[in-house]
Amino acid sequence: MLSKDMSRVDLLVVLASMGVVLPKETKLPLxxxxxxxxxxxxxxxxxxxxxxxxxxxxxxxxxxASNPGKTLFKASQRGNFTELTTGEMEQPKKGPGxxxxxxxxxxxxxVLALSYSFDHNIRQTSFVxxxxxxxIALRILEVYRVKDEVPLFFLEFKDLVSxxxxxxxxxxxxxxxxxxLNTIEVSHLEYCAILKLFKRNSTKLADKHRSDTxxxxxxxxxxxxxxxxxxxxxxxxxxxxxxxxxxxxxGEKIASKCSQCLTVSYCGKECQRLDWPNHKATCKxxxxxxxxxxxxxxxxxxxxxxxxxxxxxxxxxxxxxxxSSSGLHSTTGDDAPDSHRGKIFLAKFQAxxxxxxxxxxxxxxxxxxxxxxxxxxxxxxTFNQAMRVMGGRPKFYKWVRWVGENxxxxxxxxxxxxxxxx
Ligand SMILES: [Zn+2]
Ligand SMILES: [Zn+2]
Numbered sequence: 282m283l284s285k286d287m288s289r290v291d292l293l294v295v296l297a298s299m300g301v302v303l304p305k306e307t308k309l310p311l312x313x314x315x316x317x318x319x320x321x322x323x324x325x326x327x328x329x330x331x332x333x334x335x336x337x338x339x340x341x342x343x344x345x346a347s348n349p350g351k352t353l354f355k356a357s358q359r360g361n362f363t364e365l366t367t368g369e370m371e372q373p374k375k376g377p378g379x380x381x382x383x384x385x386x387x388x389x390x391x392v393l394a395l396s397y398s399f400d401h402n403i404r405q406t407s408f409v410x411x412x413x414x415x416x417i418a419l420r421i422l423e424v425y426r427v428k429d430e431v432p433l434f435f436l437e438f439k440d441l442v443s444x445x446x447x448x449x450x451x452x453x454x455x456x457x458x459x460x461x462l463n464t465i466e467v468s469h470l471e472y473c474a475i476l477k478l479f480k481r482n483s484t485k486l487a488d489k490h491r492s493d494t495x496x497x498x499x500x501x502x503x504x505x506x507x508x509x510x511x512x513x514x515x516x517x518x519x520x521x522x523x524x525x526x527x528x529x530x531x532g533e534k535i536a537s538k539c540s541q542c543l544t545v546s547y548c549g550k551e552c553q554r555l556d557w558p559n560h561k562a563t564c565k566x567x568x569x570x571x572x573x574x575x576x577x578x579x580x581x582x583x584x585x586x587x588x589x590x591x592x593x594x595x596x597x598x599x600x601x602x603x604x605s606s607s608g609l610h611s612t613t614g615d616d617a618p619d620s621h622r623g624k625i626f627l628a629k630f631q632a633x634x635x636x637x638x639x640x641x642x643x644x645x646x647x648x649x650x651x652x653x654x655x656x657x658x659x660x661x662x663t664f665n666q667a668m669r670v671m672g673g674r675p676k677f678y679k680w681v682r683w684v685g686e687n688x689x690x691x692x693x694x695x696x697x698x699x700x701x702x703x
Contacts, residue, residue: 283412283413283469285413285415285440285472285473285476286473287315287318287470287473287474287477289311289314291470291473292311292314292315292317292318293305293307293314294381294382294384294470295318295384295385295470295473295474296314296317296318296321296522297382298381298382298383298384298385298386299321299325299385299513299514300513300514300519301317301321301514301519301522301523302523303317303523303526304526304532306531306532307526307527307532308527308528308531308532308533309526309527309532317522318477319477319481320521320522321514321518321522322477322478322481322511323481324514324515324518324522325385325511325512325513325514326482326508326509326510326511326512327431327509327512328485328509331427331428331431331433331509332427332433332485332509335484335485335486336485336486336487336488337485337486337487337490337507338487338490339423339425339433339435339486339487339490339507342425342426342427342433343425343426344423344424344425344426345424345425345426345432346426352396352400353396353397353399353400353424353432354393354396354397354400356396356430356431356432356510357392357393357396357432357510358393358510359431359510359511359512375387375390375465375466375467375468375471376466376467376468377410377411377412377466377468377469378468379467379468379470379471381468381470384468384470384471384474385474385511387467387468387471388471388474388475388478388511389510389511389512391408391465391467391471391475392508392510392511393510394406394463394465395419395421395434395436395508396432396434396510398463399421399424399434402461403460403461403462403463404420404421404460404461405418405419405420405421405457405460405461405462405463406418406419406420406421406462406463406464406465407419407453407457407462407463407464407465408465408467408471408472408475409449409464409465409466409467410466410467410468410469410471410472411466412468412469413442413469413472414442414443414449415440415441415442415443415449415472416440416441416449416452416453417438417439417440417441417472417475417476417479418438418439418441418452418453418456418457418503419436419437419438419439419479420436420437420438420457420503421434421435421436422435422436422437422495422505423435427509431509431510432509432510433507433508433509434507434508434509435490435505435506435507436505436506436507436508437503437504437505437506438479438503438504438506439456439501439502439503439504440476441453441456456501456503478508479504479506479508480504480506482506482507482508483504483505483506483507485507486505486506486507490505491504491505492505493505517650517651519648519650520646520648520649520650520651521650523648527546527548528546528547528548528549528552529545529546529547529552529556529560530547530548530552530555530556531548531552533548533552534548535547535548536548536549537549537550537553539553539560539564541564541567541568542563542564542567542568542625543625544563544564544567544625544680545560545563545564563697566695566696566697567625567680567692567695570680570692570694570695571692571693571694572682572690572691572692573660573663573666573690573691573692573693574660574663574684574688574689574690575655575659575660575663575664575688575689575690575691576655576656576659576660576687576688577644577653577654577655577687577688577689578641578653578654578655578656578659578687579653579654580654581633581640581641581643581654581656582637582639582641582656582658625680625681625682625692626646626647626680626681626682627646627647627678627679627680627681627697627701628644628645628646628678628679628680628681628689628691629644629645629646629647629676629677629678629703630642630643630644630655630667630671630676630677630678630679631643631644631675631676632668632671632674632675632676633657638658639656639657639658640656640657641654641655641656641657642654642655642664642667644681647701647703653687663691663693666693667691667693670693670694677696678696678697678700678701678703679691679692679693679695679696680692680695680697
């Protein structure tokens with residue numbers, strides 16, 4: 282019998298289906314992979330932005346008022362720019378034939394199915410997996426609205442396992458004594474992912490809701506939980522979740538850095554020795570380089586009266602969630618990108634597009650974990666030096682490292698051996 286706990290391989294596959302692609306040979310412990318999946322699930326529900334930190338107190342929310350103009354299904358569609366421009370979310374092939382790499386898409390569809398059913402007055406759903414002869418039986422107890430626009434489903438669920446004595450149908454019928462039921466076939470991996478999502482969210486509910494005796498209640502052994510519509514992860518989140526993978530070579534905990542350039546970390550001497558053939562060129566190019574602090578802004582300086590020079594960091598690209606409630610996804614400076622925590626990375630600098638008194642270069646990393654502007658006036662000498670190094674080209678790639686909020690250091694006199702694939 283297949284397990285309902287995800288294996289290392291499963292965790293890596295589900296994370297990858299969300300865009301969190303970690304090296305296959307990563308030695309990150311199982312527990313850490315599970316944690317990352319948890320964070321990814323939180324982020325895809327925009328948990329922090331919508332609900333703040335747990336516990337989640339449902340008494341503070343308004344109940345969802347039915348509105349013929351805006352169905353729950355519509356309100357639950359939370360895509361990104363790609364989905365917005367191509368229309369609907371791509372339909373995954375559900376059920377036992379589903380691709381493992383589509384697990385996150387399936388999961389999103391399943392949560393959407395809850396709103397679709399609810400719009401049609403069906404509160405009960407059963408996610409059936411024939412491979413493990415199990416069903417997640419759930420009943421929606423209430424729908425709330427968060428920040429006016431986003432539905433939150435308060436529900437109870439139970440993981441039903443058929444046995445020699447009782448088959449799945451009997452078990453399901455016993456759990457739902459009456460009412461319409463929506464049955465959805467899911468793959469084994471999606472089943473595990475749904476369970477993980479429900480169990481994790483349950484721990485975030487305030488005690489009074491978890492122990493609420495409403496619904497089918499304790500006698501049926503159901504668990505109270507909630508779920509928010511899932512949206513694709515933003516590049517910022519992806520950057521965070523793919524960072525800190527440990528030793529360059531084996532992924533184990535970091536014990537030392539390359540003393541020559543301080544840009545790579547290892548678990549010990551053995552891995553450092555193994556990595557030397559790869560690292561040699563970068564190391565030599567960085568050794569003895571000089572670093573200059575630079576200040577970054579969210580936007581170039583615009584002529585007076587044009588645009589809003591908001592202080593928040595502004596990231597927008599094809600993968601960022603686009604939801605009617607949040608509009609363009611933006612985060613405040615407190616959330617400064619830490620996807621390169623202490624590490625040196627390559628950034629792409631684009632020559633100023635606009636002339637004017639205070640031209641600026643646009644800077645971003647390969648993961649697009651941030652996109653910022655470096656204005657000439659903020660570091661005049663370094664900026665001029667950079668323009669000389671750029672020498673009329675439209676762009677260059679330089680080593681940088683974060684040293685603070687909106688502050689980084691750039692190594693101008695060193696370059697990667699060749700322009701990286703971007
Ligand atoms: Zn190692
Ligand atoms: Zn080195």
